[in-house]
Amino acid sequence: xxxxxxxxxxxxxxxxxxxxxxxxxxxxxxxxxxxxxxxxxxxxxxxxxxxxxxxxxxxxxxxxxxxxxxxxxxxxxxxxxxxxxxxxxxxxxxxxxxxxxxxxxxxxxxxxxxxxxxxxxxxxxxxxxxxxxxxxxxxxxxxxxxxxxxxxxxxxxxxxxxxxxxxxxxxxxxxxxxxxxxxxxxxxxxxxxxxxxxxxxxxxxxxxxxxxxxxxxxxxxxxxxxxxxxxxxxxxxxxxxxxxxxxxxxxxxxx
Amino acid sequence: xxxxxxxxxxxxxxxxxxxxxxxxxxxxxxxxxxxxxxxxxxxxxxxxxxxxxxxxxxxxxxxxxxxxxxxxxxxxxxxxxxxxxxxxxxxxxxxxxxxxxxxxxxxxxxxxxxxxxxxxxxxxxxxxxxxxxxxxxxxxxxxxxxxxxxxxxxxxxxxxxxxxxxxxxxxxxxxxxxxxxxxxxxxxxxxxxxxxxxxxxxxxxxxxxxxxxxxxxxxxxxxxxxxxxxxxxxxxxxxxxxxxxxxxxxxxx
Ligand SMILES: Nc1ncnc2c1ncn2[C@@H]1O[C@H](COP(=O)(O)OP(=O)(O)OP(=O)(O)O)[C@@H](O)[C@H]1O
Ligand SMILES: [Mg+2]
Numbered sequence: 001x002x003x004x005x006x007x008x009x010x011x012x013x014x015x016x017x018x019x020x021x022x023x024x025x026x027x028x029x030x031x032x033x034x035x036x037x038x039x040x041x042x043x044x045x046x047x048x049x050x051x052x053x054x055x056x057x058x059x060x061x062x063x064x065x066x067x068x069x070x071x072x073x074x075x076x077x078x079x080x081x082x083x084x085x086x087x088x089x090x091x092x093x094x095x096x097x098x099x100x101x102x103x104x105x106x107x108x109x110x111x112x113x114x115x116x117x118x119x120x121x122x123x124x125x126x127x128x129x130x131x132x133x134x135x136x137x138x139x140x141x142x143x144x145x146x147x148x149x150x151x152x153x154x155x156x157x158x159x160x161x162x163x164x165x166x167x168x169x170x171x172x173x174x175x176x177x178x179x180x181x182x183x184x185x186x187x188x189x190x191x192x193x194x195x196x197x198x199x200x201x202x203x204x205x206x207x208x209x210x211x212x213x214x215x216x217x218x219x220x221x222x223x224x225x226x227x228x229x230x231x232x233x234x235x236x237x238x239x240x241x242x243x244x245x246x247x248x249x250x251x252x253x254x255x
Numbered sequence: 256x257x258x259x260x261x262x263x264x265x266x267x268x269x270x271x272x273x274x275x276x277x278x279x280x281x282x283x284x285x286x287x288x289x290x291x292x293x294x295x296x297x298x299x300x301x302x303x304x305x306x307x308x309x310x311x312x313x314x315x316x317x318x319x320x321x322x323x324x325x326x327x328x329x330x331x332x333x334x335x336x337x338x339x340x341x342x343x344x345x346x347x348x349x350x351x352x353x354x355x356x357x358x359x360x361x362x363x364x365x366x367x368x369x370x371x372x373x374x375x376x377x378x379x380x381x382x383x384x385x386x387x388x389x390x391x392x393x394x395x396x397x398x399x400x401x402x403x404x405x406x407x408x409x410x411x412x413x414x415x416x417x418x419x420x421x422x423x424x425x426x427x428x429x430x431x432x433x434x435x436x437x438x439x440x441x442x443x444x445x446x447x448x449x450x451x452x453x454x455x456x457x458x459x460x461x462x463x464x465x466x467x468x469x470x471x472x473x474x475x476x477x478x479x480x481x482x483x484x485x486x487x488x489x490x491x492x493x494x495x496x497x498x499x500x501x502x503x504x505x506x507x508x
Contacts, residue, residue, distance in 0.1 A: 062386055083394055091392025101387035105406050115391040118401055167391060 008071050013038045013171055013202045014059060019068035021054060028054045030226045032068070036171075041203045043213040043234075046223035047249060052206040055223065056175050059204065060093040061086060072171070091119055094164030094172040098179050100156045102148040102163070108135060109144040112163045120167070127166075134162040138192050154185030158192055165196075172196065174205040210253060214238060222246045259454045267444045271458070274435050280354075282435030284462065290354065290429070290436060291422045294361035298422075299415070301362055302369030303408075307399065309374055327367035333428055336360050340432045357429040365422055372414045376407035410481060416474035420467045427463075437462065 006017045012035050019032040028051045036042050044052050057063040059070060061077050069076040077089060103111050112131035116122040122130075135141050138158040148156050157177055164172060174193065178186040190212050197203055197216050207213065213220055213234055220237040222230040222245075229243040241247045264271075274282020281289070308320040327335070339360045343351050380403060388398035427438045441459040445452050 060390055062390060087389075087392045087394055090390060093390070095387075095390035097383065097387060099383055101383040103384065103387070103402055103406075105409065114401060115388075115393065118397055119392045163391070 006069065006071060008074060009035075011038050012036070013040070013072070014204070015071040016059075017069050017071070019055075019058060019065050019070060021058065021063065021065045028226050029058070029065070032226075032228055034221060034228055034231065036202060036204055037218075038170075038202055039200045040218045041197045041201075041216055042205070042219050042221060043217040044204065044206045044221045044223060045208065045210075045213065045249070050224045051226040052223055053175050056173050056204060056206050059173055060090050060095055062095070087119070091115070091167045092169050092171070094161075094167065094169040096157070096160055096164055096172065096174045096177045098176040100148070100153070100160045100180070102156050102160055104148050107145050107147055108140065108151070108159045108162075111148070111159055112166045115163070116166050131162070131166060134165050135159070137165075137195075138162045139188070152185060153181045154188045157181065157185075157189045161189075161192055161196075171202045171204070174203065174207065176206050176208065178207065178209060210238075222249065224249070256454065259451055260458060263444065263448070263451065263454055263458060267440075270444060271437065271440050271462075274440050280435050282437075283440040284437045286354070286435055287423065287426050287437040290358060290361070290426050290434070291419060293358055294365055294422050294426075295415070295419045297358075297362045298365040298369055298418075301366035302373050303404070305366060305370035306373035306377060309370065310377060324367045324370055327364060328371070332360070332364055332425055333431065335364055336428055336432060353429065353432045353434045356432060357426065357434045361422060361425060364425070365418055368421075369415070369418055372411055372418070373407060376411050377403055379410075380406055412481065413474045413478035416470055416477065420470050420474070423467055423470075424463065 006015060008015055015035040016032050019029055020027065021029040032055065044055065046052055054063055058065050059072070059077070065078055068078075070078055072089060072093065075081075075089065077086075103114070106114060109128060109131045112134055113124070113127035116127040116130065117124055132141065132144055135144050138161055140155060140158055140162070143151060143155060143159075148159070151159065157180075161177075177193070178189050181189065186209065190209060193203070193205070193212070194216050205212075205217075217234050219231055220234055221228050222237065222241070222243065224245045230237065230241060230246045232241075237246070238250065241250055270283060272283045273285045274280065276282065276285075280286075305320055305324060308316045309324065311317050336357065339356050340353075343356055343359065384402055384406070385398055388402040389395075393401065426434070426436055429436055430438045430442070433439065438459065441455055445455045448455065
């Protein structure tokens with residue numbers, strides 16, 4: 001069952017301790033031990049099916065785990081707790097999905113302002129002003145009244161980022177935010193993510209965009225078969241990966 | 256023949272329209288419509304509650320409600336009417352008007368049917384919408400109320416109208432417990448004339464047909480409009496399933 005949570009050290013935002021998860025007999029995450037520093041940008045990479053999505057979804061408890069703990073702001077996200085407490089913690093962790101998951105019945109500005117109003121109780125006017133500022137920040141001020149169906153994939157994903165930011169989370173998680181996009185739209189989403197990183201946001205990103213990893217990440221976690229095999233700054237990871245499977249992964253990428 | 260029908264309509268239109276009102280209870284077509292409308296309006300919230308219970312993570316809620324829905328859908332409506340007719344007075348100890356018994360039966364019956372539509376509407380939205388709402392900090396109920404149900408119920412409008420049409424047809428079964436509706440009025444007319452059952456029941460069939468057909472027409476055109484709205488807005492978005500992550504493995508310079 002859940003172990004006592006290991007405390008955060010100075011400057012840490014998230015700490016995963018001995019996290020294990022399996023589907024039936026099949027282990028997806030094996031003894032994950034890792035931490036993310038405040039303001040740090042971590043890129044998670046690894047082959048398909050290695051457990052990247054599962055890992056990142058355990059951080060805001062969209063997936064349950066079998067054992068271990070995840071410390072966020074001094075609390076174990078996976079401890080038994082009241083629904084209301086979990087919702088409060090979740091609202092402090094932004095999540096951006098591969099498939100955007102915008103609310104199609106709401107306009108862009110309503111997508112961004114709805115949760116501050118309904119979850120945090122912010123007044124409608126204040127939330128709307130804030131939403132317009134955020135849409136401006138992701139370059140979509142002119143699309144405030146468009147519905148998700150009227151936006152391109154890249155625009156939808158930028159609205160989704162603005163929607164997550166509207167809750168003012170100190171941490172943002174990204175699960176392959178550009179994988180569902182046409183190639184010409186990847187850049188606009190990555191540049192929003194870069195500007196977030198430059199503003200000091202703590203970010204945990206699953207992505208196959210190695211250029212982004214090289215330029216923006218502080219550290220790379222390489223995961224294979226549910227284990228983190230390598231944690232290194234991008235320079236070290238790309239120039240001399242130590243683990244054979246990381247070497248194979250990178251050489252496959254180059255071809 | 257045509258002449259007979261015109262004469263019957265001429266002589267009995269008021270009875271067919273409102274029954275014996277104001278000298279007796281409201282009946283006829285008016286009562287049929289009131290009964291159907293009340294039934295569908297009450298069945299609607301009931302169906303949402305049943306659907307939410309069936310999707311609940313608590314077995315203690317899910318299993319009994321699933322059983323109830325299955326039983327209700329699995330027995331003929333006439334059976335339910337007779338059960339209610341004999342059970343409700345036993346239970347309440349009072350003389351319950353047949354209109355009320357029919358209303359309760361229809362609400363349970365149509366509620367169970369609609370709950371399947373609501374449930375399918377919720378499930379068809381996919382897990383992504385719920386995940387997105389939960390990740391923003393919405394509770395399960397808040398996600399349902401602000402994200403899931405508005406979409407599911409909007410898509411459901413045509414099914415609601417078709418269910419309303421079946422409700423109208425189902426009210427005719429109230430005849431067996433003497434609910435004073437259009438069918439009941441027609442049979443009163445038939446009893447008075449005695450020699451023209453064919454003509455009387457042609458009128459009855461025609462009224463039901465026109466009513467149901469026009470509602471079905473509305474449902475179909477709404478359905479087309481909703482399908483268009485759903486298809487149109489999505490045209491730019493590539494579905495996640497189309498994306499092949501490995502193809503986007505690009506080394507950027
Ligand atoms: N609900 C589930 N039931 C059973 N197995 C699952 C389930 N979800 C994921 N898995 C399995 O767990 C493993 C890890 O899946 P996950 O989605 O985390 O991989 P990933 O690294 O994100 O892969 P990708 O790059 O394809 O997105 C896979 O082998 C997958 O088949
Ligand atoms: Mg994944």
